[in-house]
Amino acid sequence: MPFDAVTLPPGEQPTLVDGELVLRPWRAEDADATRPLHDAVMARWFDSPAVVPDRDDHLAWVERTHAEWREGSKATFVLQWRGEAVGSVDVRHRSPGVGALSWAVFAPYRGRGLSSTAVRRLVRWCFTAVDAPEPGLGLRRVEAEVNPLNRSSMNTALRSGLRREGVLRGNTLLGDEVHDTVLLGRLATDPEPGTREGFTAMLDSQLPTKRVIGQGLVRNGAGELLLCELAYKREWDLPGGVVDPGESPATCVVREIREELALDVSVTRLLAVNWLKPWLGWGDAVLFVFEVAPVGDDLTDRATLLEREVRALHWVSPTDAPEHVAPYNARMLASLGAAEAAGDTGTLVLEDGLPRREGA
Numbered sequence: 001m002p003f004d005a006v007t008l009p010p011g012e013q014p015t016l017v018d019g020e021l022v023l024r025p026w027r028a029e030d031a032d033a034t035r036p037l038h039d040a041v042m043a044r045w046f047d048s049p050a051v052v053p054d055r056d057d058h059l060a061w062v063e064r065t066h067a068e069w070r071e072g073s074k075a076t077f078v079l080q081w082r083g084e085a086v087g088s089v090d091v092r093h094r095s096p097g098v099g100a101l102s103w104a105v106f107a108p109y110r111g112r113g114l115s116s117t118a119v120r121r122l123v124r125w126c127f128t129a130v131d132a133p134e135p136g137l138g139l140r141r142v143e144a145e146v147n148p149l150n151r152s153s154m155n156t157a158l159r160s161g162l163r164r165e166g167v168l169r170g171n172t173l174l175g176d177e178v179h180d181t182v183l184l185g186r187l188a189t190d191p192e193p194g195t196r197e198g199f200t201a202m203l204d205s206q207l208p209t210k211r212v213i214g215q216g217l218v219r220n221g222a223g224e225l226l227l228c229e230l231a232y233k234r235e236w237d238l239p240g241g242v243v244d245p246g247e248s249p250a251t252c253v254v255r256e257i258r259e260e261l262a263l264d265v266s267v268t269r270l271l272a273v274n275w276l277k278p279w280l281g282w283g284d285a286v287l288f289v290f291e292v293a294p295v296g297d298d299l300t301d302r303a304t305l306l307e308r309e310v311r312a313l314h315w316v317s318p319t320d321a322p323e324h325v326a327p328y329n330a331r332m333l334a335s336l337g338a339a340e341a342a343g344d345t346g347t348l349v350l351e352d353g354l355p356r357r358e359g360a
């Protein structure tokens with residue numbers, strides 16, 4: 001399928017230049033020059049049966065790059081640096097306005113930044129309007145699928161301003177091994193990779209994130225705790241929930257209690273920060289537990305429950321709580337009770353409900 005059957009002007013494949021690096025159409029004579037430069041690294045990541053391609057196959061591949069350009073399905077460029085053919089980059093039609101990128105640099109030329117320079121130049125051409133003085137493809141998005149074990153290739157994508165967007169699990173085969181691939185993408189409207197905004201966006205897309213939970217410790221005049229009987233799990237739990245992106249843990253507690261119990265409350269202090277280790281298929285998380293300002297013993301009468309989440313509310317004494325809550329919550333409530341009994345009014349730092357042991 002053409003990149004854009006309506007507007008892409010027919011014509012010769014252009015030559016793109018960035019300093020000493022030239023991206024130009026492949027020629028028959030490049031086939032012989034580059035064939036011996038193929039190595040096991042390329043064979044592995046492109047899943048080629050042979051490390052060095054057969055001469056006729058390689059020539060036929062060069063011919064095919066010309067046919068693909070003519071039919072508008074793919075543009076492949078040899079990378080020429082200081083007069084040598086050092087690698088190859090390409091963009092193929094994925095869907096209207098979207099191109100899929102691929103790249104390779106031959107072993108003797110790696111580690112000089114040639115791949116990221118080439119991909120950045122290719123992407124600039126992809127995003128250049130079709131009616132510009134030096135026309136491009138006028139794409140709105142480019143993307144690449146990279147094996148996460150291929151660190152150099154991930155770096156090439158990130159240095160070229162592509163952002164990590166997600167993992168495609170079990171998406172590819174290398175030989176008979178099943179592998180994940182990481183999908184990375186860049187929009188024409190994204191900031192350039194060399195800018196502060198571009199650098200921040202690139203890093204932000206790939207740094208780990210962790211689930212954050214906010215919960216409230218609500219007590220009545222008898223010192224009993226408010227526990228929610230939930231519609232989706234067996235154990236009862238403190239009111240609260242998962243903190244939304246851009247939301248603070250304390251605001252989350254106030255919001256969740258408003259959404260699920262239809263009550264307006266305020267939080268007074270942070271009682272504990274509790275790291276929860278991975279559990280029953282859930283990834284690890286950080287739980288912030290806040291004391292909720294006195295609410296009055298009639299809370300359970302005033303609350304209107306969001307029934308798809310909360311079945312019932314219960315006032316439970318601290319001694320009875322462990323038989324209703326999950327083990328990690330029982331440990332945390334015990335730690336909170338012990339701190340209170342000892343007159344400790346600071347914020348507890350807990351791991352899996354227990355005070356962190358020094359040196360652990």
Ligand SMILES: CC(C)(COP(=O)(O)OP(=O)(O)OC[C@H]1O[C@@H](n2cnc3c(N)ncnc32)[C@H](O)[C@@H]1OP(=O)(O)O)[C@@H](O)C(=O)NCCC(=O)NCCS
Nearest residue numbers: 042045103104105110111112113114115116152153155156
């Ligand atoms: C992936 C591949 C293209 C990377 O090629 P490359 O030319 O070495 O990659 P880069 O241009 O990004 O340069 C990488 C290194 O050069 C270094 N470098 C040196 N000078 C540099 C410069 N002026 N600018 C940028 N990087 C420079 C970088 O620090 C970088 O090191 P790092 O990756 O350890 O952080 C190459 O390893 C390859 O062809 N692999 C096999 C094929 C393949 O995997 N293709 C991708 C399939 S999705």
